[in-house]
Amino acid sequence: MVLQSASRKELRRIAIGSSVCAAAQIAAFFLLSLVGIGTFSYKIIIGTVGGTCMGILNFALMCIMIQKATGIADEKLMKAQIRNSYSFRKLLQVLWVVAAFLIPGIHVLSAVIPLVFPNVVIYYLQFKGKLLPAEDTAPKAEPRHPVNDTTTSRFANLNLQFGRNYDPTHK
Numbered sequence: 001m002v003l004q005s006a007s008r009k010e011l012r013r014i015a016i017g018s019s020v021c022a023a024a025q026i027a028a029f030f031l032l033s034l035v036g037i038g039t040f041s042y043k044i045i046i047g048t049v050g051g052t053c054m055g056i057l058n059f060a061l062m063c064i065m066i067q068k069a070t071g072i073a074d075e076k077l078m079k080a081q082i083r084n085s086y087s088f089r090k091l092l093q094v095l096w097v098v099a100a101f102l103i104p105g106i107h108v109l110s111a112v113i114p115l116v117f118p119n120v121v122i123y124y125l126q127f128k129g130k131l132l133p134a135e136d137t138a139p140k141a142e143p144r145h146p147v148n149d150t151t152t153s154r155f156a157n158l159n160l161q162f163g164r165n166y167d168p169t170h171k
Helices: 005-035 042-069 075-102 108-128
Strands: none
Touching: 005 042, 005 108, 042 075, 042 108, 075 108
């Protein structure tokens, strides 16, 4: 199945962000080894690269499933397909963690941490406001007081009456 352009764009952003996180993780493990906490080896790099690939693969599989699900007319079938996809993707992650534990050439912690990199990238993009559309589609709030209201006093815009907020339109 071919991904739509919006899905490809998001997948590319997740892949780039996860790669940046992976580089930061490798640098952090290296700096920790310089301080004397742990030892830095090729196992950390293999674990980080493998975990990052698994995180990106998980996001790509989610994009494919959501794209397929939008074409399903039956809501129950659509929910079942999405649920099965979620279970399959979580199973893949568990299998990766088990493989990282069993294979001696992979550092387990460096293989597990990258599984959350796509989430970190999504939170970062939300914080920066880059996941929302450029234009604000929310309806604008109407002003509380009409601009040319001749029925209220000329001091109504002060909203004061005996030290409390006053709304002349509220009875």
